[in-house]
Amino acid sequence: MERLTVELGERSYPIYIGEGVLTQAEQFKSAITTNKVVVISNDTVAPLYLQRVTALLQDYEFDSIILSDGEQFKTLDTLNEIFTALLRENCGRDTTLIALGGGVIGDMVGFAAACYQRGIPFIQIPTTMLSQVDSSVGGKTAVNHPLGKNMIGAFYQPNAVFIDTDCLATLPRRELAAGMAEVIKYGIIYDANFFTWLEDNITALMALDQTALKYAIYRCCEIKAEIVAIDEKEHGLRALLNLGHTYGHAIEAEMGYGVWLHGEAVAAGMIMAAQTSALMGLLTASQVTRIAALIKAAELPLLAPAEMSFDAFMQHMKRDKKVLNGQLRFILPTSIGSAEVLSTVTENTLRDVVNFHNQADPSALFSSN
Numbered sequence: 001m002e003r004l005t006v007e008l009g010e011r012s013y014p015i016y017i018g019e020g021v022l023t024q025a026e027q028f029k030s031a032i033t034t035n036k037v038v039v040i041s042n043d044t045v046a047p048l049y050l051q052r053v054t055a056l057l058q059d060y061e062f063d064s065i066i067l068s069d070g071e072q073f074k075t076l077d078t079l080n081e082i083f084t085a086l087l088r089e090n091c092g093r094d095t096t097l098i099a100l101g102g103g104v105i106g107d108m109v110g111f112a113a114a115c116y117q118r119g120i121p122f123i124q125i126p127t128t129m130l131s132q133v134d135s136s137v138g139g140k141t142a143v144n145h146p147l148g149k150n151m152i153g154a155f156y157q158p159n160a161v162f163i164d165t166d167c168l169a170t171l172p173r174r175e176l177a178a179g180m181a182e183v184i185k186y187g188i189i190y191d192a193n194f195f196t197w198l199e200d201n202i203t204a205l206m207a208l209d210q211t212a213l214k215y216a217i218y219r220c221c222e223i224k225a226e227i228v229a230i231d232e233k234e235h236g237l238r239a240l241l242n243l244g245h246t247y248g249h250a251i252e253a254e255m256g257y258g259v260w261l262h263g264e265a266v267a268a269g270m271i272m273a274a275q276t277s278a279l280m281g282l283l284t285a286s287q288v289t290r291i292a293a294l295i296k297a298a299e300l301p302l303l304a305p306a307e308m309s310f311d312a313f314m315q316h317m318k319r320d321k322k323v324l325n326g327q328l329r330f331i332l333p334t335s336i337g338s339a340e341v342l343s344t345v346t347e348n349t350l351r352d353v354v355n356f357h358n359q360a361d362p363s364a365l366f367s368s369n
């Protein structure tokens with residue numbers, strides 16, 4: 001088992017990564033500071049893993065809350081369901097919440113922990129590829145609003161993150177692919193060598209090769225921990241983790257939450273960001289092709305929904321959380337391995353990018369070489 005730390009002073013916390021992490025009772029004991037624990041999961045993950053977690057928590061007063069599965073339930077209504085259940089069980093501040101599931105559960109449980117009685121401890125047990133490489137680390141918690149993704153939330157860090165790579169064995173292939181979008185993101189924004197490693201190992205990753213998976217998860221968590229330690233609340237560097245999300249969140253909200261998976265929307269969004277960069281002379285056509293080829297190899301969409309108009313994109317993107325003084329800000333790759341936050345994208349450039357996707361022909365993405 002590997003261990004990383006998110007260095008945030010007195011709020012620093014460990015990330016444990018490996019096979020069989022969910023059998024390590026000692027590490028759990030050191031992360032739980034209360035007598036009472038409440039595991040919150042959903043009706044897909046609980047039948048698979050709740051018993052395994054319950055077995056670790058024999059020494060605690062224990063309860064569980066099982067929510068409906070799906071991005072469409074990442075709402076204030078579901079959050080209220082959590083609060084009602086906690087109140088019915090007379091849970092006080094001496095309660096630790098444990099998020100058992102993917103990013104939807106993790107984001108909601110984190111936000112519930114941030115709000116309930118003004119803040120109680122919580123632990124992340126991410127069970128999807130996406131949540132193991134991204135959402136369980138860094139303390140962004142939120143629910144969606146019909147008018148925008150993750151619009152109601154808080155920065156609130158967990159006490160610990162337990163990543164058991166064994167859980168990925170039961171993950172549907174579409175969800176594995178969705179997680180790969182965020183993995184590829186780290187290569188594009190931060191680490192050219194990791195991007196090259198991904199080009200060489202994407203087949204092994206998609207075949208659930210444990211050595212490849214453990215390395216990829218470790219490297220992603222390491223990068224995220226480094227970025228979050230420098231810029232916890234996204235005043236600068238952390239915004240790079242939003243590559244592809246300005247376009248991607250627009251797709252998710254426009255299509256209806258859950259229709260496009262978050263990772264799928266981010267994949268198409270990263271292509272759109274790379275094309276935006278290329279149109280502005282920041283990225284070469286062959287670099288766009290490399291990005292598109294890796295996204296394709298990860299079985300992810302290359303194109304945004306063809307029916308999604310420029311106006312539909314703009315309506316959502318003008319509410320993006322990175323908007324500053326009314327100006328849209330995009331994360332734009334400037335090479336493989338680096339990116340910048342730029343507010344200089346013109347409306348014409350955005351129109352050209354959306355038009356490309358409206359034509360539904362990805363072949364031009366591969367015609368540069």
Ligand SMILES: NC(=O)c1ccc[n+]([C@@H]2O[C@H](COP(=O)([O-])OP(=O)(O)OC[C@H]3O[C@@H](n4cnc5c(N)ncnc54)[C@H](O)[C@@H]3O)[C@@H](O)[C@H]2O)c1
Binds near residue numbers: 045
């Ligand atoms: N907080 C952050 O920094 C951050 C980062 C990235 C994404 N997110 C958020 O995360 C969410 C997406 O997370 P996700 O991709 O994990 O989706 P998800 O939580 O919806 O999980 C995907 C599906 O897999 C199921 N599942 C989970 N673990 C499983 C397992 N081991 N075996 C079988 N099925 C399993 C889930 O029940 C669900 O049906 C989005 O809401 C996104 O906005 C947050």
Ligand SMILES: O=C(O)C(=O)C[C@@H](O)[C@H](O)[C@H](O)COP(=O)(O)O
Binds near residue numbers: 149150234238241
């Ligand atoms: O941790 C971050 O910072 C990220 O931006 C990670 C993203 O992958 C994630 O989807 C995040 O929830 C998006 O944040 P938002 O602030 O754009 O809602």
Ligand SMILES: [Zn+2]
Binds near residue numbers: 182266
């Ligand atoms: Zn994301």
